[in-house]
Amino acid sequence: MSSLLIYNGKLIGASGILENAYLYARDGVIYDIGVDKPTDIDEDIVLIDAEGLYISPGFIDMHVHGGGGHDFMDGTVAAFLGVAETHVRYGTTALSPTTLTSTTEALFQTLDAYKAAKEINTKGAQFVGVHLEGPYFALSQKGAQDPKYIRHPDPEEYEKILAYSDDIVRWSAAPELPGAIEFGRYVKSKGKILALAHTDAVYEEVQAGFDNGYTLATHFYSAMSGITRRNAYRYAGAVEAGYLIDEMDIEIIADGIHVPSPLLRLVFKIKGANRIALITDAMRAAGMPEGESILGAKQEGTKVIVEDGVAKLLDRSAFAGSVATADRLVRTMIQEGYVSLFDSVKMMTSTPARIMGLDSKGYLAIGMDADIVLFDDDIRVAVTIIAGEVRYQAH
Structure with a gap:
């Protein structure tokens, strides 16, 4: 060199x-x-x-699905390289390819493609391990995830998946599901990051999850319970738990849409730059013109529309993924979150590096x-x- x-x-x-x-x-x-x-x-x-x-410092995106017309669930080396080469143009130097709910066979194909792509990725953002998002989610908080693949944790399945690939560094799941605590303990025992996501948990369930390894909140506010009522009684949800548990890290899609300006200001006021990681959660349309696109694998994925700077389901009933890039996240935190440039950059660099255990990255x-x-x-x-x-x- x-x-x-x-x-x-x-x-x-x-x-x-x-x-x-x-x-x-x-x-x-x-x-x-x-x-x-x-x-x-x-x-x-x-x-x-x-x-x-x-x-x-280079931007670290610890939750990204795609970009440049590619999605990691396409399961090809070309898709992995295409996503990496798209996001490097926006300052991302390291990223964690993220999956969607799918069949185990499709997941293994994606893991195989990752293993091959990381050896020849010389032009794009560096790969720093795979993030499995699902399939163990609350159906009521599915968001744009395909409901036909959502299920409860199965020890035979998740032990097989973790044995299949050493490239998995993180797994996101709903901690309130039957078997989710045992699943969390197993994932933690393997040295992986465990995160709560797509969850309808109340505070007590999140606390139990946190005590068993769920130390990170995936795309905070998105597909996540807030204050709810059960038989006339109010319960704090996963959002409130994320605020109350001081040691819990959170990630936010700081595009100003998934998390609008007042909430950007609130989350920063309570959690601060040391506990917040900015993520794109970008799907294949990131870095592309607006219009129709596909969330997930090109053949089996969900058709979506990209407009107003975000992907939506065709009926406009829900967001279907972000089209943000890392530079946009930092810019939005400054302009709409009223956060200093220094702290905005920290949330895109040293905080995600610390969460992911990237000891040689994150600051200069x-x-x-x-x-x-x-x-x-x-x-x-x-x-x-x-x-x-x-x-x-x-x-």
Whole structure:
């Protein structure tokens, strides 16, 4: 690998923003950070004048389904590479491919495609493990998930799935289902991240789930219970539990639509940047013109319409996935969540890195991976760098 020097930028560090800064990387790792341009420069070095742009840690998207006309459930290497190459244009340097409810056979095909694609992915965002979203959900909170595949946890099935692939890093499920606590304990015992999702749980059920490994809330507010009444009595739901359990991490689709401005402000006020990860939850239409699209696998998926900056079911009764990209999330948190640029970037970088256990990613410091994005005041991405190599440069 060649050396890389980025200079004349505003570097977003772990504790603040450094003006007129430079970053020097060698062999894919950050070697030095400082102010002004160094004079002792190697001859064999890639020089990038940031021209006053922000020098930021690369964006980490821990929940993404597709983009650029591809969905991971297509189950092909081409789809995986196409999604990765789409999102790298918007500053994403690492992403976790996410599945949908499906047959076990379709899931295994997707896992096989991931294993093959990660070996040859040299142009797109880096893959950092597969996130299984479903099929163990509350049918009443199915959202755009295909109801015919939704079911209760089955030990024979989930043990087989986890034995099939070492690439699975996270599983999202509803903690109130029969067998969900035992499922959670098993997933946790295998060292995987466990998250609650598509759930109608009340507070007590979420707390029981949290005590058994459900430490993350998948797309907070979306397909998730709030205050409910049962036989005249009010119960706090999963949303309230996410607020009350201080140690619970949450992820939000910060497109301003799935979570509108007042809720962006509320969730940040209560949970703060250290407990919130911004996610795109993007489906195949991300990075594409609006119009008809398909949620899920190209052949068996659900037809949807993309309009007003979001995917919807054809009858407009529910959202059918996001078409956001990482730059849009950061921009929206600043403009509609009234959050500082520094904290908005943290929720797209160091917080997801911490949740996913990516110890060498998430912030810019000596010894960390040289995953970097350059953008302007409007979060328009100019350059995306992974392991010290430029993978996208705006023209």
